[in-house]
Amino acid sequence: MIPSARVALIALLLAGCTVSPVADPSPLDAPLQPVVLPDLDGLAPSVARQLRARYDAAQGADTANASGSERAEAWGQLGMVLQAAGFVTPAESAYRHARAADPEDLRWFYYLAHIQQVTGRRGEAIANFERALEIDPEHLPSLVWLGEMLLDQGAPGDAAAAYERALALAPASAAALAGLGRAALAQQDAESAAAYLERALRLEPGATSLHYSLGMAYRDLGDPERAAQHLAQHGEGAPALPDPLLQAQTGLLDSGLAHERRGMRALAAGRFDEAAAAFREGLALAPDDATLHHRLGVALMESGDVRGAGAQFEEALRLAPDFAEAHLSLGDLHVQGNRFAEALQSYEAAVMHRPDYLDARFAVADTLNRMGRLTDALPHLERITVVDPAMADAWMARGVSLVQLARYREARDWLTRAREIHPDDTRILFLLVRVLAAAPDGGVRDGARALALLETQRNAPASMELFETLAMAFAEAGRFGEAVDFQRRAIAVAQQTGQTWAAPYLAENLARYESGQPCRTPLPPAAGATG
Incomplete structure (x- = not known):
């Protein structure tokens, strides 16, 4: 997952590791392991009854001399309800029973592949997606998911071939176009990547996650303005992929959990009204579920219903006062309304309940900065870098605050440390150079070092900051x-990109340089900064 517009999303199907493809180590004729029904205590009674009934049906089919397809159906249906309820291991065993009973039914290979990719066994997942496509070469979801797995494996050429087959079947598939764009980007073909991703976004403007890859493509094409525009629009929305098999599985359980998962899938795709409807259905079954109230609040906030979102966050906190995510979301709502004191209270409550909740701690620091309390923000930002040194935003934010507080020696030393951990972050590099070049403290300035650091940027894309x-x-x-x-070029880029806020500061420094005077203000004055 970004401090200013958080959407707590739980992806039902995850992607990740890079491993070499391997065949499914459990061939069709391998001995099957017994399916053990998990402990059902704590489940909703309706869900527990469903699981026991499906388990009994599967056991009965094996002892009743049923046909292969009948036994496969019984075991497969058991696997589906187990997976829908979150019991992945017994679900996988049930799917293996179903696959062995009817090896020509695509469903059991497809569901098995999804469990394997979610549990990090990408090679096995690829083998089962490929077997599903042997049964039905035109199964669009299998093609797209196969492309995803191959792309994750570091095989963009093979991934592109799968996506091309998908696009031939569904020329208006944003998911296939997005996959082709990402595969092209991985093969350093930025021009093709941009073309595919632009087409995908035209088809599905709500697929805001694609803006990141598109921004990277334009960056590689040497177009920093368009890159910045797309990176600023980056969100969580994913391109939709019609998938009747997964949808059938999602709706199996009549429980709050099932509706929550359906809602989260809609939320991830940017279909906020659909997500809200699913969460409301879940709340009809589980009205005291604080998580569902929070999810509904997120969906309402994203759809613009601020009042409704606030009511849901408040109800979530009434039911679970230590629900840190709900405190964070309520704080975000206050920030939208410029109610910074109330936002700070919510964010601090989130941190109180989860001290290492880094998004919440960053929000505390960001809000303190907005309120002009820069010094109070510093320990929060430092704590973030201790817990997660990879969080470059915290290093940068603390460096900016130190500069705005005129603590230039600390800023120089802090940014030097930050550069050691994030050597490729140009924001940190540029801020360090500004301190070395323009700090009022002569003991901090080091023009030779500043120019030496910028040697790495000789071929960097043009930007106002550079x-x-x-x-x-x-x-x-x-x-x-x-x-x-260079100052005139900075002014020209600022005008071209609409960065009018920078005009007075840029013009003031240009006048200095024209009169032979260096700059002594590394950053524009911070409005409202009081320390």
């Missing part, structure tokens, strides 16, 4: 002609 930082460094080195040239 040109402005270069101008500062050249001015500190006394090379005012080059400083003026």
